[in-house]
Amino acid sequence: MSATQVTDVDIPEAGDTGGIGQALRDYFVRVKGGEVGSLPAVAGLIVLIALFSVLQGTTFFTALNFANLINQGTAVIVLAMGLVFVLLLGEIDLSAGFAAGTAAAVLAVGLTKYGLPWPVALIACLLTGTVIGLLLGLLVAKLGIPSFVVTLAAFLGLQGVMLLIIGEGGTIGIQSDFLLAIMNRNMPVWAGWLLWALVILGYAGVTFRAIRARKAAGLSGSSASVWAAKVVSLAILLGIAVYLLNGQRQIVRAGKQACVVMGPPNEPVGCIPTLQGVPWAVLVVLLLLVGLTFVLSRTSFGRHVYAVGGNTEAARRAGIKVSSIKITCFMICSTMAAVAGVLLASRDNSVSPTTGGAQTLLFAVGAAVIGGTSLFGGRGRVIDAIIGGLVVAVIANGLPLITSQSGIQYVVTGGVLLVAASVDALSRRRSSASGR
Amino acid sequence: MTNPAPILELRGVNKSFGAVHVLRGVDFNAYPGQVSALVGDNGAGKSTLIKGVAGIHSFDSGEYLFEGTPANVHAPRQANALGIEVVYQDLALCDNLDVVHNMFLGREEKAGLILDEITMERRAKETLAGLSVRTLKSVRQQVSSLSGGQRQTVAIARAVLWNSKLVILDEPTAALGVAQTEQVLKLVRRLADNGLAVILISHNMNDVFQVADNIACLYLGMMAAQVHTKDVTHGQVVELITSGRSGDLGVQPEILSNGAVA
Incomplete structure (x- = not known):
């Protein structure tokens, strides 16, 4: 610390903090200081999309494949959203994948064996997740067992519970039209655009109100030009996505015509059912994103989660009930895993002992970390899970188009995770070293 | 005396x-x-x-x-x-939060369910101004980017924020x-x-x-x-x-x- 920095510097006066140029410069300074956030993930996403488009443009960069990518990535994204809460504490949940599977098994058994109506089965499924999280949280927060060990035990244990619920070797089909529609049906074209408009208006409205309130209180805030630039770029980006998804994905053969089919799937009709529109799963992810982001950034619970992750002792001394924060985070994580379980069951039309198994969990942890959530705790956002989840999905989707060797996919995904973890570790060192 | x-x-x-x-x-x-x-x-x-x-x-x-x-x-x-407020030697600040968040940690101002960032920021600024602190560039800076003296300042300001009588x-x-x-x-x-x-x-x-x-x-x-x-x-x-x-x-x-x- 040099003497010049110690001398008094006035707190900047209220008002605009400059335009877009200033905002970009501030952002650059922050990145240099180690607060890289989602920047590497966004850059990686662009590079990967460009790479696959050049190598396999005809199959990769198509509307059908874009929809596939969302379909493949959704469950991992939702799982990762829950994991963000646990990672923010500096903990880990290795059992989230099988928590998803177990919850899905409860859903499937509830629907078939007990003949429950789907809302009841769905609630039972989500509660299963919550209870699993409660147990994990109690063991970690009250007994003080490292979360790695607790959730590793749960990873094995839940696998067994799942087998017991399903019955050895069995696969249970999902019959509920509503649950199947989540991952298999699309919104009408107009609804996609309506959703787009609502998202943009909502974002613009909320951010504008925040800026105006700060101005009214005489505090400095981002300028109108920065705000407008953010809104417009979001509108363009999401607009492209909605446009692509609203394109006709059905390959129409000669003599046949695509038409809208509203009835249940597999109903014989005179024409090829049309395949276009934003998947309903996107709405699920969007609602979760808004809800969880609100919890993390606008409530005192969210603030306390960051505090516990940043400095547990400081949080304790500030009067924060550390153990109840930890338990709640594990409950949120496992409940989100249950939601992911519903999505997996909906996508596969069934629940089998492999639901939520294999690489599901590792992809989800990878998604959160690649998106910019720190493994050391205290740093991360819910949207990281989406950005990172897209990176993972693009790799999982794009690589098989290039090479038939599945080994390469594992190696590449593992490599990307390592790169993300290195960026995390380096930026952490950077930010502790920079006396900005 | x-x-x-x-x-x-x-x-x-x-x-x-x-x-x-x-x-x-x-x-x-x-x-x-x-x-x-x-x-x-x-x-x-x-x-x-x-x-x-x-x-x-x-x-x-x-x-x-x-x-x-x-x-x-x-x-x-x-x-x-x-x-009575205590400022411990190891300060007990959260590096990943900004100055305002740290000053109100555990005692956040709320408007209903939502954190009232504006009130908190204003009160933090008033408190710092009351102590004639002019060494902080912004109260929205992360604590990780502060020097040792600035951290001490934040910790002390947090202690006096609560109409405390003994620090x-x-x-x-x-x-x-x-x-x-x-x-x-x-x-x-x-x-x-x-x-x-x-x-x-x-x-x-x-x-x-x-x-x-x-x-x-x-x-x-x-x-x-x-x-x-x-x-x-x-x-x-x-x-x-x-x-x-x-x-x-x-x-x-x-x-x-x-x-x-x-």
């Missing part, structure tokens, strides 16, 4: 940890508008005394008077409720360079000038003589003396710290020998 009525008055407090008698009949006063330095060698009982005042552990016996009335302090929350500072300058020490000491003085009672724990005699109005010397768990700064010399205080006595001041020789044996 006559002392105002003490805001905190400890009379004959004792504290033992198992067989170890850490505090033996300690008397201690803190006065509004004054900096009371608490000095003593390692293991003399400074931390135990402070932790007792802050409610982290309670005294075994003795009187604890706050604003003249007996107070029941057995938990940090009770101390906070009285208006306890545990070695606030221990890890700081010369310029930053100067800056923090000025801030400590300003706290007292604003009417707060300040207890300053320090090993550094220069700091103590620069800002303290009175000095309390602990020696082997006994209060050797609490004296006005201008009535003693540097050498006397060092003598009190190391041997418990200096001329007429300090623990009586016979008690001293008993104490040393016990």
